[in-house]
Every structure is written in C-alpha cells, then in structure tokens.
Amino acid sequence: MSEVVKLNTQNTNPSAHDPVFEKYAAKIGATRALMQEEPLLFEKEQADAPGVDLPELERKKPRTGLAIRDNIGLPQIKEPEVVRHFVRLSQQNYSIDTGFFPLGSCTMKHNPRLNEKLARLKGFAHLHPMQPTATTQGALGLMYRLQNYLADLSGLPAVCLTPAAGAHGELAGMMTIRRAHEAHGNTHKKLVLVPDSAHGTNPATAIMCGYQTKTISTKETGKLTLEAFKEALGDGHDVAAMMVTNPNTCGLFEPEIDKIVELLHKAGAYFYCDGANFNALVGKIRPGDFGVDVMHFNLHKTFSTPHGGGGPGSGPIGVCEALRPYMPVPEVVRDEDDTYRLSMDREDTSLGRLKGFQGQFGMHVRALTYMLSHGADGLKQVAEDAVLNANYILSQLKDDYHVPFAGPCMHECLLTDKFQKDAGVTTSDIAKTLIEFGIHPMTVYFPLVLQGTMLIEPTETETKESIDRFIAIMKMVAEKVRGGETDIFHDYPLSSPRRRLDEVTAARHPKLRWSAAKDQAAE
Amino acid sequence: MPADLKYTKDHEWLKIEGGNVAVVGITEYAQDALGDLVYVELPSIGRSLKKGEDFAVVESVKTAAEVYSPVTGEVVAVNDDLPDNPEKIKESIEAGWIAKIKMTDPADMEGLMDKSSYAAFLKGLTG
Numbered sequence: 001m002s003e004v005v006k007l008n009t010q011n012t013n014p015s016a017h018d019p020v021f022e023k024y025a026a027k028i029g030a031t032r033a034l035m036q037e038e039p040l041l042f043e044k045e046q047a048d049a050p051g052v053d054l055p056e057l058e059r060k061k062p063r064t065g066l067a068i069r070d071n072i073g074l075p076q077i078k079e080p081e082v083v084r085h086f087v088r089l090s091q092q093n094y095s096i097d098t099g100f101f102p103l104g105s106c107t108m109k110h111n112p113r114l115n116e117k118l119a120r121l122k123g124f125a126h127l128h129p130m131q132p133t134a135t136t137q138g139a140l141g142l143m144y145r146l147q148n149y150l151a152d153l154s155g156l157p158a159v160c161l162t163p164a165a166g167a168h169g170e171l172a173g174m175m176t177i178r179r180a181h182e183a184h185g186n187t188h189k190k191l192v193l194v195p196d197s198a199h200g201t202n203p204a205t206a207i208m209c210g211y212q213t214k215t216i217s218t219k220e221t222g223k224l225t226l227e228a229f230k231e232a233l234g235d236g237h238d239v240a241a242m243m244v245t246n247p248n249t250c251g252l253f254e255p256e257i258d259k260i261v262e263l264l265h266k267a268g269a270y271f272y273c274d275g276a277n278f279n280a281l282v283g284k285i286r287p288g289d290f291g292v293d294v295m296h297f298n299l300h301k302t303f304s305t306p307h308g309g310g311g312p313g314s315g316p317i318g319v320c321e322a323l324r325p326y327m328p329v330p331e332v333v334r335d336e337d338d339t340y341r342l343s344m345d346r347e348d349t350s351l352g353r354l355k356g357f358q359g360q361f362g363m364h365v366r367a368l369t370y371m372l373s374h375g376a377d378g379l380k381q382v383a384e385d386a387v388l389n390a391n392y393i394l395s396q397l398k399d400d401y402h403v404p405f406a407g408p409c410m411h412e413c414l415l416t417d418k419f420q421k422d423a424g425v426t427t428s429d430i431a432k433t434l435i436e437f438g439i440h441p442m443t444v445y446f447p448l449v450l451q452g453t454m455l456i457e458p459t460e461t462e463t464k465e466s467i468d469r470f471i472a473i474m475k476m477v478a479e480k481v482r483g484g485e486t487d488i489f490h491d492y493p494l495s496s497p498r499r500r501l502d503e504v505t506a507a508r509h510p511k512l513r514w515s516a517a518k519d520q521a522a523e
Numbered sequence: 524m525p526a527d528l529k530y531t532k533d534h535e536w537l538k539i540e541g542g543n544v545a546v547v548g549i550t551e552y553a554q555d556a557l558g559d560l561v562y563v564e565l566p567s568i569g570r571s572l573k574k575g576e577d578f579a580v581v582e583s584v585k586t587a588a589e590v591y592s593p594v595t596g597e598v599v600a601v602n603d604d605l606p607d608n609p610e611k612i613k614e615s616i617e618a619g620w621i622a623k624i625k626m627t628d629p630a631d632m633e634g635l636m637d638k639s640s641y642a643a644f645l646k647g648l649t650g
Contacts (some may be wrong), residue, residue, distance in 0.1 A: 430584075445585045448632040451556055507561035508609075 155288020236267025
C-alpha cells in the first residue's frame with residue numbers, strides 16, 4: 001500500500017534533511033505563497049479575551065434551576081484573524097467564477113452580473129414577505145410574468161413558483177400527481193416507472209411519495225425503447241406515473257418518447273419530466289408538446305441563478321391544465337382591475353402549501369432578468385450553443401476515449417475509461433488529473449448504466465479557448481496511457497492543498513465531530 | 524471462479540448447501556466494478572424473500588448496490604463479519620458469503636448460469 005503514504009499529505013513540505021528549517025518548521029507551518037494552510041477557528045491560538053467587547057452580564061437567578069456556565073467554549077479570536085480565516089477558506093474554494101466546471105447534468109454556467117444588479121435593487125431586496133399586497137404589486141407582477149414565461153417555454157399552462165430546489169420541485173410534482181390520483185379514486189395505482197438513465201433523485205422522490213418504483217433498463221442503447229417500456233408497463237393497471245429525464249443522463253434525447261407517452265396516458269398514468277437538462281431544449285421545443293404532464297425547472301441551471309453552495313436553488317413546477325387543481329398553492333393571479341394577488345383559490349383540491357411565503361423570490365428576479373436580457377431568440381441560442389459545445393468536445397475526444405453511445409449528443413457528452421482501464425488508469429485517475437490542472441472534474445461514475453462513465457457538460461458560456469484547454473488535457477492523458485506512461489496518473493493531484501484522500505477510511509471510520517487534540521489523544 | 528457455483532445476471536453467486544440452502548455472495552466481477560467496499564447491510568434472519576427481491580446493500584466509495592436474491596425462500600443465516608470487515612467479501616467464498624437462504628422452490632435454480640455460461644455472459648458485457 002504505497003498509496004497510503006501519499007494520502008492526505010500536504011504538498012508544501014520543505015526538502016528533506018534541512019536541520020535549520022526543521023527547528024522552526026512547527027511554527028512556520030504549511031503556508032506557502034498563495035496556498036494558505038488554515039486550521040479550524042478552534043485550533044487557532046486563542047486570545048485571552050473575546051474578539052468583541054461585550055458588557056459584563058448582570059447575573060440573574062437561573063430560570064432552569066441549573067447553574068449558569070461561565071464559558072460555552074466559543075473560539076476567542078480577534079476580528080482581523082476571523083476575517084483572514086474566512087478569506088483563506090474562500091480562496092481554497094473552486095467555483096464557476098474560478099474556472100471551467102464541466103460537471104455533467106449540473107449546468108454550471110456563468111451567472112450574469114446583471115442578474116445580481118437587479119436582485120439588489122432596494123425595492124426587491126428589502127421586501128418583507130408579509131407586506132400588504134397593495135405595497136408589493138411590482139414584485140407580484142414580476143412573479144406573474146415569470147410564471148407565464150415558464151408556461152410559454154414549457155407548454156405547461158399552470159406554474160407554481162414556490163419549490164425551493166430541483167428535488168423539491170420533483171416532490172411537488174409527484175405529490176400533485178398523487179393528489180390527482182387520490183381525487184379520482186385511483187388508489188390502486190402504486191407504481192412509478194423510472195429508466196436507469198434518470199437522475200437518482202427521481203426514484204427517491206417516487207418513494208418519498210409512497211410509491212414503489214420499477215426500473216426500465218436502457219443499457220443497450222442509452223435510450224428508452226418502446227419495447228422495454230411496454231414490458232415495464234404491463235397492462236398499466238397499477239402504474240401511477242413515469243419519471244423521465246429528457247434529454248437523459250447519457251446526453252441523449254429520447255426519440256420514442258411520443259409513442260411511449262401515448263401508451264402511458266392510455267393506461268391512465270402521468271408523465272413527469274425532470275427538467276434538470278432543460279438547458280438543451282429551452283426555446284427550441286416545449287416539453288408539453290411531447291406529452292409531459294408535470295416538469296420542474298431548475299432556475300439555477302437553465303436560467304443562470306447561483307448554484308450549489310452559492311444558492312439558494314429554485315425549482316418551480318409547470319403542470320398541464322388537468323393537474324392545475326391539485327398543484328401547490330399559492331399561485332400569483334391578475335384580477336380584472338389589473339392588480340395582482342397570491343391566490344389560495346384551489347385550497348380544497350390542492351395538495352396545499354409546500355414552502356413558506358412565496359418561494360425564493362430573489363431567484364425569481366434573477367431568472368426573469370436572464371430571460372428578458374436574452375429574449376426568445378437568445379434563449380434559443382443558449383440551447384443551440386450548449387449542444388454545439390458538447391458535440392465539439394465529443395468530436396475531439398471520440399478517438400481517444402470510448403464513446404458508448406454514438407453521437408450527436410445533446411448538451412452533454414458521455415465517455416468511459418474503457419480504453420484506459422486495462423492500462424490501470426481509471427475514471428477516478430482522470431478526474432484527479434483534471435484537479436491537478438485546475439479544472440473541476442466532470443461528473444464521474446454516473447450515469448450507472450455503464451462502468452467508469454464520465455459525463456461532460458461544457459454549457460454555452462464557456463469560451464472555445466477554455467474548452468480547447470480541457471480537450472488538450474484529456475488528449476494528453478489518453479496519449480500518455482497509450483504510450484504506457486501511467487504512474488503519474490496515480491499520483492495526481494500534486495499541486496493541490498491536499499493530495500489524494502483516503503476515501504475508504506473516511507467512509508469506514510468517519511469522524512463526525514471535531515474534538516480538540518488533547519481529547520483525541522485521550523480517546 | 525469455482526465450478527460448483529451458479530451465477531445470476533446481476534452478478535450474485537450461489538452455492539447449494541445441505542440440499543436446500545442457498546449460500547449467496549457477489550462475484551469478482553461485481554467486486555471489481557464496485558471498488559473498495561466500505562459497508563455491507565445485511566438482511567434480518569427469518570426474513571422471507573422472493574426471487575429477484577433485494578435483500579442486502581454493498582456500499583463502496585463509488586456507489587451503493589443492492590444484492591438480489593436468486594431464489595425464493597427464508598434467510599436462515601447472515602455473515603455477521605461483513606459489516607465491520609466489508610473487505611472480506613473479496614477474500615474467498617468461505618469468508619465473503621452474505622446470506623444463507625432456505626429455498627422453498629427448487630425450480631428457482633433453473634435459469635441460473637453455470638461457470639462457463641457466466642464467463643460467456645461476462646465476455647458479452649465487456650466485449
């Protein structure tokens with residue numbers, strides 16, 4: 001296990017046998033140039049007084065009968081060191097603002113700063129959700145417009161803006177379907193069909209809603225075939241819905257979807273479309289036109305609102321007219337006198353509220369800004385450029401990497417490590433190599449339909465220059481492996497603050513709580 | 524790959540013990556695909572299983588996979604060693620079995636692959 005020696009070692013150790021340096025090494029620590037080695041606040045040298053001057057507390061009688069503690073163990077750090085601590089941590093972060101982030105199916109695209117400017121307008125930023133609606137007409141009008149634009153783009157006439165993230169939107173959508181089945185007395189419908197190329201949250205959502213799932217295999221072609229669907233559907237008596245991600249996680253559009261949906265609808269089941277990959281379709285085709293009954297929109301993917309830890313996310317849903325009575329409340333409506341209000345009109349049929357207040361309003365502002373700044377033709381070009389960029393990567397790498405399903409692809413392309421694996425270089429090694437060269441890895445080992453998959457989504461906002469650099473790194477790896485030069489790929493990353501982590505020990509013996517070094521020694 | 528084992532398309536192996544007890548584990552192919560194992564979740568003894576039902580979970584650093592029962596029957600023993608020492612799955616059949624299932628329908632054995640047809644099946648997968 002020579003690997004273990006390299007695990008989790010810092011990259012900044014001085015050269016060996018340097019007695020003078022060794023003498024001072026503990027105090028000097030591991031910080032080098034811009035690479036800051038930053039301990040936890042609790043591990044830093046503690047000041048003898050709090051960082052903030054607070055008046056001495058007047059001791060009152062304890063209300064609980066227990067003694068009042070003098071100290072609850074908060075770190076005692078002065079303001080300049082607190083500021084440095086968080087700035088240093090932020091500098092170790094990698095984001096779309098740092099570099100290329102081709103994480104498949106996540107649509108890590110640039111967040112235009114115009115979105116931020118408008119979201120910070122005082123009238124939007126300082127609103128209180130409980131203000132009387134007479135004072136929030138502008139904000140309600142904005143939400144009304146966003147509802148209508150999402151309806152126009154999806155072909156699904158009813159839109160609920162409140163779900164707080166993609167998975168929350170999925171839950172809202174599937175609960176809407178369940179509510180409709182219950183209202184129609186279809187309690188025997190207990191099964192949800194999910195292809196294995198769907199996002200993992202799809203079956204999880206179905207199970208959260210009390211359904212059982214049945215997997216449809218797409219291993220042969222990467223696509224959902226009519227035959228495989230028919231086999232899974234059976235007579236359709238107990239099938240409540242099908243959840244499909246389209247384009248799917250192999251980066252392919254489902255070509256038989258219209259025939260499949262016809263049979264699904266005949267069986268009295270609904271079609272849920274995961275909208276995570278809507279970036280490939282926006283402005284080009286409307287999911288409602290290929291039979292979708294419910295879909296969610298990831299405003300933080302397709303409509304460029306901040307993503308991941310920088311969120312919050314926002315996952316509105318669109319539903320067909322037949323499902324409108326059952327979707328969550330509230331909905332923004334415009335009355336005859338042109339005023340807007342939050343409607344709870346469907347309260348007796350709706351599944352109810354899923355989120356406090358009006359959802360992530362700040363994201364609604366950003367998404368509408370994005371739509372208006374692009375216009376209908378611009379959104380169309382978003383989808384076109386996203387698909388073009390993915391196909392450019394596929395065309396450049398198709399001779400170096402195994403392409404399991406022939407292109408053209410949609411907005412992301414799928415490769416595997418089949419050509420490299422026998423030489424001992426795996427998808428994981430390729431991902432670590434990208435880290436060494438300052439690129440966030442693609443999605444790895446997903447989708448699960450094949451082994452060693454790499455799902456690459458460049459998005460439309462990446463320049464040709466940065467895509468070409470990625471292609472060059474990938475080609476370099478493939479060429480070196482062909483030439484038998486493989487050892488280095490087991491060592492990367494070399495320049496990162498940490499090298500390879502011991503994932504097995506981390507998973508087998510997780511440390512779930514920090515404890516001081518002296519406590520650890522005692523354990 | 525011992526000769527007296529039977530195999531499934533989901534990469535479980537099965538060995539008959541004492542006439543009607545099926546000892547079940549996962550094949551080398553499945554072990555390689557999963558990578559380093561970090562946890563094994565075992566079924567409870569006495570649980571009745573239908574053929575094709577998932578009864579255990581093997582978790583690796585890459586993914587978590589369900590293990591499907593190749594036969595209908597009742598769980599009569601589990602390998603208690605595995606949750607603390609998941610790497611034992613890879614050691615041998617004697618150390619790495621997951622559960623023993625008392626079969627209720629011997630006909631379940633039909634349709635399982637023998638060593639040579641499983642080898643051919645794997646060849647088809649890796650092409």
